[in-house]
Amino acid sequence: MNAKITRITAGKFDLSLKEPFKISLGTITKAKNVLVKIFSDDIVGIGEGSPTYKITGDNQQGVLSFIEDITPLLINQELDIQKIDEVLSSFINMTAAKAAISIAIYDLVGKELSKPLFRLLGGYRDEIKTDLTIGILPPEKVREKAIDAISRGFEILKIKVEGNVEKDFKRIEAISDLGIKIRIDANQGFTPKDVIKFIRKISNFEIELIEQPVPFWDISGLKFVKENSDIPVFADESIHLARDALRLLKEGCVDGINIKLMKCGGICEAVKIINIAEAAGIPCMIGCMLESKVSLTAAAHLALAFRNIRYVDLDSHLFLSEDPVLGGIEIKSGKITLPEEPGLGISAVKDVGETKEKN
Ligand SMILES: [Mg+2]
Numbered sequence: 001m002n003a004k005i006t007r008i009t010a011g012k013f014d015l016s017l018k019e020p021f022k023i024s025l026g027t028i029t030k031a032k033n034v035l036v037k038i039f040s041d042d043i044v045g046i047g048e049g050s051p052t053y054k055i056t057g058d059n060q061q062g063v064l065s066f067i068e069d070i071t072p073l074l075i076n077q078e079l080d081i082q083k084i085d086e087v088l089s090s091f092i093n094m095t096a097a098k099a100a101i102s103i104a105i106y107d108l109v110g111k112e113l114s115k116p117l118f119r120l121l122g123g124y125r126d127e128i129k130t131d132l133t134i135g136i137l138p139p140e141k142v143r144e145k146a147i148d149a150i151s152r153g154f155e156i157l158k159i160k161v162e163g164n165v166e167k168d169f170k171r172i173e174a175i176s177d178l179g180i181k182i183r184i185d186a187n188q189g190f191t192p193k194d195v196i197k198f199i200r201k202i203s204n205f206e207i208e209l210i211e212q213p214v215p216f217w218d219i220s221g222l223k224f225v226k227e228n229s230d231i232p233v234f235a236d237e238s239i240h241l242a243r244d245a246l247r248l249l250k251e252g253c254v255d256g257i258n259i260k261l262m263k264c265g266g267i268c269e270a271v272k273i274i275n276i277a278e279a280a281g282i283p284c285m286i287g288c289m290l291e292s293k294v295s296l297t298a299a300a301h302l303a304l305a306f307r308n309i310r311y312v313d314l315d316s317h318l319f320l321s322e323d324p325v326l327g328g329i330e331i332k333s334g335k336i337t338l339p340e341e342p343g344l345g346i347s348a349v350k351d352v353g354e355t356k357e358k359n
Pocket of ligand 1: 185187211212236237258287
């Protein structure tokens with residue numbers, strides 16, 4: 001492609017939540033994200049990074065510094081995805097920053113080619129169901145939120161649990177009669193033996209899958225759970241990059257993988273994971289951090305493009321007190337669709353923080 005990168009800007013993109021969101025790793029009230037704009041001569045691509053120390057090991061300031069440092073390596077580069085990915089991959093970690101750049105580049109490429117990204121990447125489907133996530137709350141609150149979600153058309157819920165067999169059992173029991181698909185996410189909260197107790201206790205309920213039951217580093221624990229569980233076991237925090245996926249699949253540790261752009265560092269790496277998993281006969285989920293519709297829309301393009309993404313958890317914009325993004329991902333009655341617009345299909349972003357010009 002002849003178009004070249006002429007300018008990159010990055011700025012703080014703070015997003016407040018309607019109410020605190022609690023998972024077993026902690027409680028969040030505000031997402032401190034980064035909005036990136038990458039310009040060619042006459043087009044701009046946008047991307048978003050959503051860092052969090054506990055999962056990606058970086059923060060907003062780190063993402064801004066990384067983008068500032070890497071900008072000279074990208075200016076004047078042509079929009080060749082593999083060459084840009086080679087530059088990004090030569091740096092360790094910083095996956096939220098890399099994801100922001102990757103999303104903006106793909107948005108630019110889609111706009112240059114006048115095609116929606118999901119059509120360029122694979123075009124497998126036009127819509128897909130997403131779950132709605134319910135944070136760690138008392139059982140009666142979980143039930144209240146579940147009933148509200150059902151009234152809004154959601155058919156799948158992801159229930160966050162804390163790693164306490166009795167308390168978590170009550171959370172699941174409270175919604176077990178609602179006729180809804182239930183996914184459970186422990187965010188590393190259990191020991192391997194405790195999660196087996198928990199899985200046995202909920203064996204009478206219809207549970208679709210359990211995600212990241214044990215600490216991210218406990219690969220043998222994850223394998224133990226998978227081998228002793230009737231419920232499919234998905235890895236989230238244990239798998240960031242394609243090489244993590246390869247290792248865990250080789251060792252037979254999981255029944256599925258939750259891919260997040262913020263963990264893997266962008267669309268190229270996500271595609272590698274999708275394909276490695278498909279070759280191993282393992283399905284993928286695509287999920288999110290606390291993100292606006294900018295990066296959620298990029299993830300939604302992957303979900304519609306690839307047949308091996310069979311589970312979707314892209315709902316975080318619904319938790320924001322204000323949605324600063326126009327266009328992009330739409331959720332109606334629990335189903336995701338995307339506009340037939342070039343690139344991401346985002347028409348405008350109301351910048352929440354200052355944007356520092358580079359070059
Ligand atoms: Mg998870």
